[in-house]
Structures are given as structure tokens and as C-alpha cells.
Amino acid sequence: MSQGNKKCGEEEVEEDETLAMTGDDDDDDDDLDTFTDGDLDSGCEDGVLGCRDPFSSEVKPRILLMGLRRSGKSSIQKVVFHKMSPNETLFLESTNKICREDVSNSSFVHFQIWDFPGQIDFFDPTFDYEMIFRGTGALIFVIDSQDDYVEALSRLHLTVTRAYKVNPDINFEVFIHKVDGLSDDHKIEKQRDIQKRANDDLVDAALERIHLSFYLTSIYDHSIFEAFSKVVQKLIPELPTLENLLNIFITNSAIEKAFLFDVVSKIYIATDSSPVDMQTYELCCDMIDVVIDISCIYGVMGNEGGIPYDKESMAIIRLNSTSVMYLKEVTKFLALVCFLREESFERKGLIDYNFHCFRKAIQEVFEVRLKVLRSRKLLSHRRRSRQATPNGTPRVPS
Amino acid sequence: MTSTAMKKKVLLMGKSGSGKTSMRSIIFANYIARDTRRLGATIDVEHSHVRFLGNLVLNLWDCGGQDTFMENYFTSQRDNIFRNVEVLIYVFDVESRELEKDMHYYQSCLEAILQNSPDAKVFCLVHKMDLVQEDQRDLIFKEREDDLKRLSRPLECTCFRTSIWDETLYKAWSSIVYQLIPNVQQLETNLRNFAQIIEADEVLLFERATFLVISHYQCKEQRDAHRFEKISNIIKQFKLSCSKLAASFQSMEVRNSNFAAFIDVFTSNTYVMVIMSDPSIPSAATLINIRNARKHFEKLERVDGPKHSLHMRMR
Numbered sequence: 001m002s003q004g005n006k007k008c009g010e011e012e013v014e015e016d017e018t019l020a021m022t023g024d025d026d027d028d029d030d031d032l033d034t035f036t037d038g039d040l041d042s043g044c045e046d047g048v049l050g051c052r053d054p055f056s057s058e059v060k061p062r063i064l065l066m067g068l069r070r071s072g073k074s075s076i077q078k079v080v081f082h083k084m085s086p087n088e089t090l091f092l093e094s095t096n097k098i099c100r101e102d103v104s105n106s107s108f109v110h111f112q113i114w115d116f117p118g119q120i121d122f123f124d125p126t127f128d129y130e131m132i133f134r135g136t137g138a139l140i141f142v143i144d145s146q147d148d149y150v151e152a153l154s155r156l157h158l159t160v161t162r163a164y165k166v167n168p169d170i171n172f173e174v175f176i177h178k179v180d181g182l183s184d185d186h187k188i189e190k191q192r193d194i195q196k197r198a199n200d201d202l203v204d205a206a207l208e209r210i211h212l213s214f215y216l217t218s219i220y221d222h223s224i225f226e227a228f229s230k231v232v233q234k235l236i237p238e239l240p241t242l243e244n245l246l247n248i249f250i251t252n253s254a255i256e257k258a259f260l261f262d263v264v265s266k267i268y269i270a271t272d273s274s275p276v277d278m279q280t281y282e283l284c285c286d287m288i289d290v291v292i293d294i295s296c297i298y299g300v301m302g303n304e305g306g307i308p309y310d311k312e313s314m315a316i317i318r319l320n321s322t323s324v325m326y327l328k329e330v331t332k333f334l335a336l337v338c339f340l341r342e343e344s345f346e347r348k349g350l351i352d353y354n355f356h357c358f359r360k361a362i363q364e365v366f367e368v369r370l371k372v373l374r375s376r377k378l379l380s381h382r383r384r385s386r387q388a389t390p391n392g393t394p395r396v397p398s
Numbered sequence: 399m400t401s402t403a404m405k406k407k408v409l410l411m412g413k414s415g416s417g418k419t420s421m422r423s424i425i426f427a428n429y430i431a432r433d434t435r436r437l438g439a440t441i442d443v444e445h446s447h448v449r450f451l452g453n454l455v456l457n458l459w460d461c462g463g464q465d466t467f468m469e470n471y472f473t474s475q476r477d478n479i480f481r482n483v484e485v486l487i488y489v490f491d492v493e494s495r496e497l498e499k500d501m502h503y504y505q506s507c508l509e510a511i512l513q514n515s516p517d518a519k520v521f522c523l524v525h526k527m528d529l530v531q532e533d534q535r536d537l538i539f540k541e542r543e544d545d546l547k548r549l550s551r552p553l554e555c556t557c558f559r560t561s562i563w564d565e566t567l568y569k570a571w572s573s574i575v576y577q578l579i580p581n582v583q584q585l586e587t588n589l590r591n592f593a594q595i596i597e598a599d600e601v602l603l604f605e606r607a608t609f610l611v612i613s614h615y616q617c618k619e620q621r622d623a624h625r626f627e628k629i630s631n632i633i634k635q636f637k638l639s640c641s642k643l644a645a646s647f648q649s650m651e652v653r654n655s656n657f658a659a660f661i662d663v664f665t666s667n668t669y670v671m672v673i674m675s676d677p678s679i680p681s682a683a684t685l686i687n688i689r690n691a692r693k694h695f696e697k698l699e700r701v702d703g704p705k706h707s708l709h710m711r712m713r
Contacts (some may be wrong), residue, residue: 084506087528087563220432279643284640291631291652297625298600299654310653312677318643 022092042242063231064132066159067142070185072177076142079219080228080265085220096111115171116386135167137235140173145190146181153194159203164210172212173231174198180218187216201202222282229267238365242270249358254344256323259284259337260330260362263309267336284337287325291315309335318342326351330359331366406578407457408481411471411507412489413500414464415437415658417525417562421489422446422460424562425478425571425608430638431562442467443479451579451605451612451699472506476514480507481516481533485574489523490546492530492538492559501549508553520555521574522546530562568634572610574626585613588698593617593672596687599657600673602629603664609634609678612668633661651681660684665696 065073133139141159143152156174163170176194179187195214202210215227233239243262250258250272257280260270266285292309299308313335315327324345326338336355344387345351410418420434426448434485444460458475459479461471471479473497494500511518524542527535559572576582579633585603593601593615600620603613622628640647649662656667657675662685674684 085563091531140400283639283645284645286636290446290650293628294652294659295654295657297622297628298620298659300621301656308654308656310655312653314654315652316649317650318648319640320648321645360514396465 001228053116062140063235065142066139067175067177068144068155070146071142071147071152071340075219075226076175076177076217080224080267083264089219090397129162132165133163133170136163136167136170138171138173138231139163140175140231142175143194144178145176145194148180149194153197153201156198157205160202160210160212161205161207164207169354171231171234172210172213173227174212174213174226175224177216179216179223180220181382191211191216194216202393222278222285225266226283228265228279229269232267233269236269238369239270242364245358245361246270246272249354250338253340253354254347255338255340255351260290261335261337262333263288263335264333280339281336284339287315287317287327287337288335290317291327328355328359330362334362399571405455405457406484407459408485408487408574408578409479409483409549410460410487410489412525413468413494413496413503414493416489416491416494417461418489419570420562421523421525421560421567424567425610426458427639428638432636433563439464450601450608451573454578454580456575456578465595467703469505472510476510479708480510480514483511484487484578485521486511487521487523487574489525490542492526492542493523495499501545504546505549511605512553519577520550520553521570522550522555522557523557523570524557526561526566527559527566530561542710554643565624565627567627568610568630569624571608572612572625572627573607574699575610575613576606579612582613584698586615586696592694596672596684596691597676597679598672598684599675600671602626602668602671604630604633604671605665606667606669609637609669633669653677658684660688662688664688664692667699667701668695 016271021336063079068075074092075086077083077087078084078089078092092314119234137181141156143156154243160172174207176187176191179190181189184332191214195212198212199208200327202208202212213230215230217222217224217227236242246258246260249255257274257277258282259268259270268284284355293307295313309329309332311329313327313329315325317325321324322342324340324342326345328336330336336358340351406676410422412418419440420429423429423434424431425439426446440460442461444459446458447457448456450456461467461479466482486507488504490500490504508520522543524539527539530538539557539559543648546555546557556573558566558573560566560570579585589601589603592598592619599618600610600616601614604610605612609630611630614626637647650660652659655677657673658677658679658681660670660674662670662683670688672684672688
């Protein structure tokens with residue numbers, strides 16, 4: 001009886017889907033609504049019922065940070081999401097329990113960072129890794145490149161194979177971390193070596209279909225932000241739409257490059273199709289820093305907490321090389337940062353009008369997303385209340 | 399050096415490895431904090447002439463701190479080093495294990511100063527504070543400051559806690575350099591008039607190369623007492639990031655619903671920062687006002703030049 005109802009539910013949702021964009025497994029919320037932890041259970045429930053219903057998992061996509069002890073996981077989390085200066089991370093103490101950090105309140109990217117203490121025992125019965133891996137969008141494994149990485153590689157292999165068994169859709173990302181002390185040649189050599197060994201391990205276990213992505217990172221420069229940007233972009237289903245909108249905007253406004261940044265973490269969610277130059281990205285990150293720092297000093301009224309980034313936030317920086325950097329607020333969490341020539345900037349009125357259209361379009365993208373998610377949530381609730389035991393009493397969700 | 403420039407001698411002393419050359423490099427030579435790792439020990443005395451505010455020349459004597467040099471300074475080179483000093487900056491490494499020795503050298507310096515340049519201003523920097531746990535910093539600094547003030551009598555010393563990793567470095571050096579600017583009062587009066595005319599909340603004047611705050615005006619209480627050095631730090635860091643891209647920053651405008659900030663080139667030696675809290679005033683209006691004020695301040699700078707050279711000839 002309940003199975004039949006469920007099928008009906010799925011069809012209803014699919015109809016809604018055609019009006020919206022293509023939805024898929026990972027839902028991420030937009031900044032117009034927040035979902036509670038109660039949603040975590042719905043994911044588990046479906047697992048228990050044995051059918052993978054892609055539309056009912058309303059768990060926020062999780063990004064897991066795993067790796068050996070002292071590999072740098074907590075420092076990464078603090079530097080990227082809590083604006084900690086890299087030098088202060090020297091004073092951080094070892095994590096001794098799983099820390100789940102919810103960065104949904106201040107960041108566009110609604111995900112949870114699970115900071116695991118270095119040694120996780122997969123055979124420990126109290127550790128329900130299945131539940132954790134099921135809702136995971138990306139698993140980042142951090143390897144300390146300054147240390148001997150043989151043990152790290154075997155742990156990576158173990159973790160990846162376990163996670164893959166539970167959820168084959170997880171993106172596996174390997175951060176080859178702490179590369180600030182190495183020369184460029186050395187970095188490439190290390191990456192090649194680690195990549196080869198990790199992939200060989202997978203081939204030996206007949207699991208070549210698992211794909212690993214590798215990144216060279218350090219908290220002392222922008223590489224960690226760049227790597228996180230790439231990881232997060234893979235988890236955003238609206239990405240092609242956002243890129244398209246950016247392309248249209250920059251072509252019509254004679255802009256050279258534009259990034260859609262998450263202001264708090266300086267991760268960029270989307271950019272236009274022209275190639276990304278690391279230095280340009282770094283300069284944009286620095287611009288955001290300057291704008292936020294100055295706004296924190298002068299732009300706060302009363303005793304408000306949080307960053308003073310609001311609807312009217314904007315900044316113009318003129319560089320001597322006849323380039324202009326222009327920052328405009330898009331949503332509560334997102335900012336558009338563009339690079340353009342001074343001559344193009346003379347038509348500021350036109351650019352502002354185009355931006356106004358662009359901003360409306362972005363908000364429509366998120367509104368559609370919200371509609372889809374709301375209808376899914378409604379269906380999930382309806383489904384739960386319809387689930388009845390054969391004698392008619394409603395089943396209490398466990 | 400042309401005769402129209404005013405030369406001020408600044409002595410930078412302290413034990414070997416206390417951070418003198420690193421500080422100097424960051425403030426005057428556009429190093430970022432990380433680059434200072436490359437600096438080696440200073441041999442004997444390194445002289446540098448830094449042009450500041452156009453017609454002011456800071457004659458920096460960065461004295462190597464190794465024991466042999468220090469001994470030398472107090473004996474054979476004594477007069478040469480300690481004569482005509484305007485400012486003595488003594489740097490203490492907060493983590494030093496030889497406090498006794500540090501104090502002994504410091505006192506020798508003070509004696510030499512008392513004999514040769516009794517009017518010199520003395521600044522003590524308790525440096526490398528980033529190596530101290532955050533909750534201990536105030537306590538440790540207070541202890542050192544009390545000791546130093548006691549030891550320095552009859553001379554007065556001003557103490558600062560500093561680190562190359564945050565804005566405290568700028569606060570100390572701003573205060574030091576402020577003492578050396580000849581026409582500071584006049585600058586401040588003019589700045590106040592300017593600010594009142596354009597209805598600004600706050601106006602800051604920065605030296606162009608170092609971005610140290612040399613003058614400011616505020617019409618009402620601001621929340622953050624450390625904002626000057628923070629702004630110096632923020633802008634300087636951004637300037638350095640730009641230079642990595644072979645670009646250099648010229649001007650900036652930052653807004654939100656509560657304020658608008660304008661940073662722009664002012665005179666040939668200064669930058670100005672104007673804070674408006676009425677965001678309805680269009681940017682163009684403020685920018686025109688700044689442009690018109692430039693000519694006036696340029697004239698001020700030029701007028702001072704010849705006056706000083708006259709002063710020097712009369713001496």
C-alpha cells in the first residue's frame with residue numbers, strides 16, 4: 001500500500017520538475033530558506049526502506065574533511081570559513097571528536113563540514129559511517145605533503161572504498177596540503193607520485209571507476225580557496241545556468257572577467273567561460289578582504305553582529321594599469337566581482353542597468369530552486385503521514 | 399641631499415635578531431611580512447635615507463645588534479652614532495631569554511643619548527608579540543612597559559607592543575613619524591576646515607609610500623580606537639597584492655547602506671581617506687570636492703619647503 005502511494009508521489013514530483021531546472025540527488029538550499037536537521041532522518045528512512053528515492057533526500061550536501069592526525073583539517077576549516085589568519089592556526093589544539101560545522105548561516109554554500117579526528121576506526125560499531133556517507137556530496141581527504149605519506153595513502157584507499165560502497169555518487173577530492181614549503185618542481189613531483197600511487201591502489205582493488213581529483217593546497221596562500229571553489233562548484237546543480245548568465249552579462253557590458261563570490265569564505269561559485277587566471281582570482285579575494293575590513297570599521301551601526309555586508313554594498317577600485325575592479329552585492333551571501341577597462345567603465349549607467357537584470361535573473365534561479373525544494377518537502381511530509389501499518393495506525397518515523 | 403630637505407636622524411637599535419631590519423623593510427621598503435624571512439643579520443650599521451612627505455628625510459641608522467657591534471657603538475663609535483639624534487627606537491624581542499643583558503645595553507644607549515642628544519625622543523618597541531598567547535599579551539606588555547619606564551628615568555620613553563603580522567606595527571611607526579613632521583598643527587587645522595566644508599565624518603591623511611597616518615580629523619566618536627593602524631595595514635597589504643600583478647592601486651570607493659569611504663591620491667606625497675555617513679550624497683560630489691582641495695594642500699606643502707631651508711641656513 002505504502003509503496004504504491006510512494007510511486008504516485010514520485011510522479012507528481014517529476015511533473016513539477018519539468019517546470020523547474022533538472023534536479024538531482026544533491027539538493028542545496030538557497031539563502032531564502034533554512035532546513036532543519038529533521039531532514040537528516042528522511043534520508044536514513046529511505047535507506048531503511050530499501051529504495052533509493054532521489055527526490056526525498058533533503059539533507060544538505062555534506063562535505064567531509066578527512067585525513068590523518070595533524071594533516072591540517074581544522075586549520076583549513078578555520079582559515080576558509082572563519083577568517084582565521086594562517087599564523088593563528090599554530091595555536092589550534094588537536095581535534096578529539098567529530099566536529100560538525102554548519103556553515104549555512106553566513107555562507108551561500110549550505111554544507112556541513114565534518115572535521116574528523118585523525119584516526120577514525122571504521123570497524124567501530126558506534127560509528128555509523130553509513131549514515132554519514134549517504135548524504136555526502138564531496139569527501140575531501142587531506143594529505144600532509146611535508147610528511148611521509150605512505151600511511152596517508154593506505155588510509156585514503158580504505159576511506160574511499162568504504163565510502164564508495166555506501167554512496168557511489170560522492171566526489172572524491174584529495175588535497176595535497178602544506179605545499180607552501182616546497183619549490184614548484186617539487187610540488188609537481190609530489191603530486192605525480194601521490195596520484196600514481198593512489199590510482200594504482202584503486203586499480204589493484206579493481207575499482208578503477210572511482211575517480212579522484214587532486215589539488216595542491218596551502219593555507220598560507222590562495223590555493224586552498226581555489227581548491228575549495230572547485231570542490232563546491234561540482235556540487236551546485238545550477239552551475240551551467242549561472243555561468244550562462246555571467247557570460248551574457250559580461251558580453252553586453254564589455255567586462256573582461258567576472259566571478260560570483262561567496263563573501264564570507266571567498267570561494268567562487270561561478271565564473272564566466274573565459275580562462276581563470278590565478279592572479280586575477282587572488283586580487284579579487286584581496287579586494288573582498290579590503291571591502292569587508294573597511295566596512296567592518298566604518299559601516300556598522302549600533303551593535304550588530306556579523307559582517308556589515310548589505311544590499312547597498314559596492315566598491316570600485318581603480319588600478320593604474322587602466323583597469324577597474326567593480327564589486328556589487330548580488331544576494332545576502334554573494335557578490336559579483338568584475339574586471340574591466342577604464343573606457344568600458346565610463347558607461348557605468350549601462351553596466352548598472354545590465355547588472356540589475358542579471359541580479360534579478362540570479363534571484364529567479366534561486367526562487368525556482370526553492371519552489372522545487374518546498375514541493376519536495378511537502379511530498380516527503382505527505383508520504384510520511386501516509387505511511388501506515390496494515391491495521392491503519394500511522395507509523396511513527398523512527 | 400638638496401638643502402631644501404630637512405634631515406632627521408632616527409636610530410634603530412636593539413639586540414641581534416630582535417626584528418629591526420624586518421620592521422624597516424615592511425614600513426619603508428614594501429616587504430610583506432613573509433618576505434622578511436629572507437633577511438640576514440645586519441652587519442655593523444646600515445644607513446638608509448627615506449624620503450618622507452616630500453621634504454623630510456629620515457636618516458635611518460639600522461644598527462646591527464650582535465654583541466661585537468654593540469660594544470663598538472658605546473666605545474669608538476659613540477659620538478658618531480649618538481650625536482644629533484632626533485628619535486631613538488629601541489627594539490626588544492618579547493621572547494628574549496637574556497632580559498638582564500637587554501636592559502644593560504638599553505641603559506648604555508640611554509646614557510649615550512643623554513650625553514650627546516638630550517632632546518631626543520625615546521621609543522621602546524616590545525616586538526614579536528604574535529609569539530605570545532593572546533590572553534597573555536596585555537599582561538606581559540604591561541610588565542615590560544613598567545620596567546622600561548622605570549629604567550629610563552630621567553628620560554621619558556613611549557612604549558608600544560608590535561608584531562609584523564598585524565596592524566600594531568603601523569600604530570607604533572605612525573606615532574614615531576608623527577613626532578617628526580614639522581608642520582603637523584597646520585596640517586590638522588586645514589584638514590579640519592576641509593572636512594567641515596564637505597560634511598565628512600572623518601578625514602585621514604596618509605603618507606604616500608608607507609601609508610602611515612600623519613594627520614586626521616573626526617567630527618564624532620568612532621567605535622574602533624585602533625582603526626588608523628588597521629586602515630594603514632589593510633591598504634598597504636592591498637597595495638602590495640596589486641604590485642604582484644604589476645598593477646598599482648590608484649583610488650578606491652567603498653560603500654554600504656551606512657557609509658561611503660573614498661581613498662584617493664591627494665598631494666604628491668599624500669593620500670586622503672574621506673568617510674561620509676550620509677550615503678545620499680553622490681560620489682561625484684565628494685570626488686569633486688577632493689579634487690578642488692588638492693590644489694590648496696599642494697600649496698601648503700610647497701610653502702613649507704623654502705621656510706625650512708632658510709631655517710637650516712641660519713643654524
